[in-house]
Every structure is written in structure tokens, then in C-alpha cells.
Amino acid sequence: MKHLTTLTLATLALFTQAATAQDAAPAPVATDSWSYELKIYGWGTEVSGEALGAEFEIGFDQLLENLNFALMGGVVARRGDWGWYVEGNYAHISADNAISFEVLPGAPAGGIDVDVEMTVEQSVLNFGASYRLVETDSYRLYGTLGGRYLGLDTELKADGPRQKRRASGYQDSWDLTIGVNGRADINEDWFVPFAFDIGTGQSNLTWQAWAGIGYEFNRSDLVFGYRHMEWDLGGDDLITEYKLSGPAILWNYRF
Numbered sequence: 001m002k003h004l005t006t007l008t009l010a011t012l013a014l015f016t017q018a019a020t021a022q023d024a025a026p027a028p029v030a031t032d033s034w035s036y037e038l039k040i041y042g043w044g045t046e047v048s049g050e051a052l053g054a055e056f057e058i059g060f061d062q063l064l065e066n067l068n069f070a071l072m073g074g075v076v077a078r079r080g081d082w083g084w085y086v087e088g089n090y091a092h093i094s095a096d097n098a099i100s101f102e103v104l105p106g107a108p109a110g111g112i113d114v115d116v117e118m119t120v121e122q123s124v125l126n127f128g129a130s131y132r133l134v135e136t137d138s139y140r141l142y143g144t145l146g147g148r149y150l151g152l153d154t155e156l157k158a159d160g161p162r163q164k165r166r167a168s169g170y171q172d173s174w175d176l177t178i179g180v181n182g183r184a185d186i187n188e189d190w191f192v193p194f195a196f197d198i199g200t201g202q203s204n205l206t207w208q209a210w211a212g213i214g215y216e217f218n219r220s221d222l223v224f225g226y227r228h229m230e231w232d233l234g235g236d237d238l239i240t241e242y243k244l245s246g247p248a249i250l251w252n253y254r255f
Contacts, residue, residue, distance in 0.1 A: 037076040039087065041250040043227060047093070047120070050241040051156060052167055056118070058093065060246055067093055074126075083130040083142070091122045123151035124229070124244075126208075128177065141182040144197060148175045148206055150231055154238050171237045175201035181210075189216055193223055204232040212248070221252040 048057040074087025128146015135141075155168040179197025186192065191214050198207040212225020230243040 032080050034077055034079045036078075036255050038253045038255070039074040039076065039250060040253075041072050041248055043072060043089065043244075043248040044246040045091075045244045046246050047122075048243045048245075049230075049239055051154070051239045053240075058118070067091065076130075078130070078132075081132040083132075084128070085130060085144070085146070086125070086127040088123070088125040090124075091120075093118075093120045093122070117155075117157040119155040121151075121153040123149070125149040126177075130181070133180075134182075138185040139182070141180060144177070144179045144181060146177050146197075147201075148177050148197075148199060148208075149173070150175075150203075150206075150242065152239055152242065156238065167238050169238045171233070171239065173202040173206070173231060173233060175199045175203050175206045175231075177206070183214070190214070191216065191221075193225065204234045206231045210248075212250070214250075219254045221250075223250040223252070224248075225250070 044060045046058065046060050048055070050056070070089070070091040072089040074085065076085045077083055126146065126148050128144050130142040130144045133141045133143050149172065151170070151172040153170045157166050177197040177199030179195065181193075181195035183191045183193045193210075193212055193214055195210040196208070198205070200206065206229075208227065208229035210225060210227040212223045214221045214223035214225075225248050226246070227248045228243070228245040230245075231241070233240050233242060
């Protein structure tokens with residue numbers, strides 16, 4: 001009986017110590033939490049396309065001279081393999097007699113240059129979800145599924161020796177996109193970022209491509225690269241093709 005009592009007391013003491021140790025142990029810290037990247041960038045775009053059946057082009061120097069306002073940026077969030085992103089830019093351009101607008105062969109003016117006054121309010125929004133497809137010590141690849149919005153509020157005046165044209169209107173396009181993005185590390189500091197997507201919806205086709213070289217420091221990246229984005233809008237709208245392309249500088253801040 002005495003041995004049984006001793007064994008019982010020892011067992012109770014053992015459970016008491018275990019319970020006390022469990023209460024005193026710190027709660028496990030969740031490592032699978034959301035991480036974010038704030039993206040602020042400048043894009044030296046050349047704007048070109050087709051309007052009223054004629055090709056137009058606004059070079060970067062002309063764009064910079066006639067740019068009234070621009071705003072560009074985005075956010076990327078990731079947790080484990082999954083993530084989401086949203087990125088947009090807005091520009092208000094007023095170009096007065098600064099655009100090369102060549103009427104296409106077969107048009108009434110017969111392929112001559114005319115002076116153009118053009119005002120464009122441009123809104124572009126990219127958004128969607130991402131999934132990590134590949135990750136190694138020096139390479140990351142994500143698949144993306146999302147959407148792209150383009151809004152254009154345009155006023156166009158074209159004056160030539162035998163032809164004058166006036167047109168204005170608002171048009172927009174919502175499209176579904178699928179693509180990839182990622183980065184390949186060169187060493188601990190330098191890396192190559194890249195992205196490509198393609199889609200359709202209200203437009204016949206839209207796609208974009210981006211590549212550059214980046215430098216990582218502390219919580220930030222500084223990236224220099226080149227980006228191209230375009231739409232084949234089709235239909236009978238004022239602008240039937242719209243293209244944005246040029247060098248870009250990007251600052252990422254991780255938090």
C-alpha cells in the first residue's frame with residue numbers, strides 16, 4: 001500500500017510538472033504570414049497606335065513635353081505559394097501639333113503627314129492572383145491569372161492640306177489575362193526580373209512583356225528595364241490599336 005501511494009504521488013507530480021512546462025512554453029510563431037511589396041515606378045513611354053484608320057505616334061520627348069499629370073504604382077502580396085497583385089497607371093496627355101499622324105494608303109489624303117491636336121486621358125489597371133510554380137536558391141517563377149482594364153478618353157483633331165478630321169469619345173476594355181513572372185538571381189545583390197502575359201475579352205488581344213536588371217539592398221530593390229504593353233481593340237471605336245512601350249525605373253519596398 002505504501003509503494004502504491006508513493007507511485008501515485010510520483011505520477012501526479014510528473015503530470016503537474018508537464019502541465020506547468022506546457023503553460024510556461026511560448027506560443028509557436030506563425031511563419032506562413034503575408035508579405036507585401038510596394039511598387040513605385042516611372043515609365044518613359046512612347047504612345048502609338050491607330051485612330052480613325054490612321055497610325056499615330058507620340059514619342060517620349062513629345063510625351064514628356066505634353067504630359068499634364070501621371071501616377072503609377074502597385075502592390076504585391078504573397079503568403080506561401082499564393083499571392084495577389086494590383087498595379088495601375090494614369091496619364092493625362094495634351095499634345096498640340098506635336099504628333100506624326102500618317103494617313104494610311106487608301107485613305108482620302110493618300111499617305112501624307114498631317115498636324116494633330118490630341119488629348120488623351122489614359123487609365124490602365126492590372127490585377128489578379130499568382131501561384132508559385134518553381135523556386136530554387138537562385139530562381140523563382142510564378143503563374144498569374146487576372147485581368148486588365150484600359151480606359152481612354154480621347155479628343156482628336158487632324159488638319160491636312162486636303163483633309164480635316166474631328167473626333168472624340170470614351171472607350172474602355174476589360175480583358176482576362178494569363179501569364180508568368182519571376183526573377184533569376186545573378187548573385188547576392190543583382191538579379192533579372194521578367195514578366196509576360198496575354199489575354200482577351202472586350203479587346204481582340206492584349207499582351208505585355210517586361211524585363212530588366214535589379215539591385216537588392218535592405219528591404220528594397222531598384223530595377224531598370226524595358227516594358228511593352230498593347231491592345232488590339234478592333235471595332236469601330238476612335239482608337240483601334242493602342243501601344244505603350246519604353247524604359248522604366250522601378251522601386252520595390254518590402255514590408
